[in-house]
Amino acid sequence: MQTVTLGPAGTYSHRAALAVADDGDIAFAESVRGIVDAVADGSASRGVVPIENSIEGSVTETLDALADTxxxxxxEVVTPVKHALIAQSGNFDTVASHSQALAQVRTFLDENYPDADREAVASTARSVELAREDATVAGIAHPDNATGDLQLVAEDIQDRTSNSTRFFVVAPPEDRSDAGGKSSFVVYPNAxxxxxxxxxxEPFADRDINLSRVESRPSGERLxxxxxxxxxxxxxxxxxTQAALEEIEAIAEDGWVHRLGSYDVEHVV
Structure with a gap:
């Protein structure tokens, strides 16, 4: 059962996928859309996509892909984010990483490397590759990525020690389950x-159902x-839950409601 996630090897997505792929069969994609499409067309049985970071908030690319597919x-897999500054030495001109990782260490960089250029790349692991290829580049990634010629210039540089990321494990629609302690929906009221x-x-509040996240995204239909x-x-x-959804589906009768499914939460290091 192949699991696909954001690559290359060494990303936080990869670490989350290791908790999902019991057989170790993990493939990598360059984007969330690539992951979702691989599961949708049957190329992979499971996909692991980032959905929310405790500092930077929701991952809009994932929200849009789930609404479209x-x-x-x-x-749900939750993993702590422990960022390290990784380079061939302490002398570098550019700090590269995923845009969210750069945002999550903004205070550290402002205080310690205010003159260094910042470059957003596809993933934290890609920033490590760049640092390995170019001595003038430092990457930001999990400290386990500091291997070979690379060294840990600084550890635990995230602005908040509570930094963590939620990942959704997505599967074909026939694997959707009603069992689990949490549920997710996408609602388009077309109104x-x-x-x-x-x-x-209100249908959730009336039934004492706690809302753990509510996010709005442009539909793309009109402003x-x-x-x-x-x-x-x-x-x-x-x-x-079923009763609340019946009310919501009636409100959104001119649009649609996607029941993404119910699931349990797993915490991994």
């Missing part, structure tokens, strides 16, 4: 009027038109 969310968002949230991503602390197997 009929896939199931079957697990815009005062009180719409309140109407969409001011939105798709809503909702996570709740309840399973689809529960009658209260």
């Amino acid at each position: 009929d896939l199931a969310v079957v697990r 815009n009027y005062p009180g719409l968002l309140l109407e969409l949230l 001011g038109d939105y798709v809503f991503h909702v996570d709740v602390a309840a399973g689809l197997y529960e009658e209260r």
Whole structure:
């Protein structure tokens, strides 16, 4: 059962995927869209995509891909983010990493390397590759990536020690489950009027269902038109969740509701 995630090897996505792929069969894609498409067309059985970071918030590329594609969310993996500055030496001109990683160490860089150029690249692991190829470049990645000619210039440089990232494990729609302690939905009401968002949230509040995340994204149809991503602390197997969704589907009768599925949460180091 092949699992695909963001590559190359050594990314935080790769570390999360190692907890999912029991057989170690992991392939890499260069984008979230590539991961989602691989699962959708049957090239991979599972995909591991970042959904939210505790500092930088939701990963919009993932939100948009889940709204556009009929896939199931079957697990959530949470992993702590421990950033290190990795280079051939302490002398470098450029700090490279994924844009989110650069944002997560902004204070450290401002205080210690204010004159260094900052370059956003496809992944934290790609920044390590650049540092290995070029002595003038330092990468930001997990400290385990400091191998060979590379050294740890600084460790634990993230702005907040509580930094962690949530990953969704996506699967073909036939693997969607009603069992689990959390559930995720994508709601497109195809409407815009005062009180719409309140109407969409009240069915959960009325049934004492905790909303763990609500996110809006442009629908792409017209200005001011939105798709809503909702996570709740309840399973689809529960009658209260089913009842709430029935109300929401009635409100969104001119649009649609995607039930991504229910799942449990796993924490990995």
